[in-house]
């Protein structure tokens with residue numbers, strides 16, 4: 001199958017092999033060896049742990065090095081990417097398992113991350129805590145060019161709602177630890193996104209609000225312009241995603257973001 005060029009939306013040379021769920025980088029661009037998430041790996045987070053579906057759900061690329069990445073690393077940031085299969089796992093859409101991030105040492109505000117969507121269509125599922133009493137659940141429909149910062153401490157899951165592979169790039173904090181256990185103990189998120197577009201409540205949660213559908217935030221202060229790829233925004237202003245690795249210094253930005261989403 002032919003490759004799909006993503007260079008324009010990503011801001012550097014990269015193409016999607018939709019059949020293999022793989023990325024091909026331009027010359028001189030490298031990454032850590034890709035990691036494949038299989039259905040068995042995320043079983044404990046599914047509505048039905050025995051659900052049938054594709055074996056290979058998504059491919060993760062971390063530490064993508066563009067040759068000019070020094071500015072990124074000096075700021076405690078890395079560039080990653082994920083390719084999600086299309087299809088269903090039991091009654092759910094193919095999706096990431098979900099996790100939360102650790103906090104920078106000596107702080108109480110967890111590392112963030114910014115997702116930038118490069119191909120396909122999806123839904124970001126955001127939940128304010130990975131514990132049985134949840135106050136906010138947000139659903140953000142996403143497509144190419146959209147950027148979504150993860151508010152500190154929030155559970156985040158990416159759902160492929162389209163019929164093609166969904167591809168995203170991610171600016172993440174190099175020091176982040178990904179925490180899966182709090183969510184595994186709850187059997188995943190408070191709601192599961194179903195293939196028919198509906199939501200199924202997870203009975204292990206004690207308190208859950210009605211989910212709210214919100215828009216992708218647009219804001220210069222957070223470098224979220226849809227027509228400026230993250231790697232180009234970083235070239236123009238190397239500090240523009242410092243809020244990812246130093247969330248505690250950017251409280252006004254988090255207030256703005258949650259305000260955009262209705263508080």
Ligand SMILES: O=P(O)(O)OC[C@H]1O[C@](O)(CO)[C@@H](O)[C@@H]1O
Pocket residue numbers: 037060080081082096097098099113170172178
């Ligand atoms: O939750 P999982 O299975 O680790 O997959 C999501 C992946 O996406 C990322 O958020 C992209 O950087 C990684 O941190 C993570 O490994």
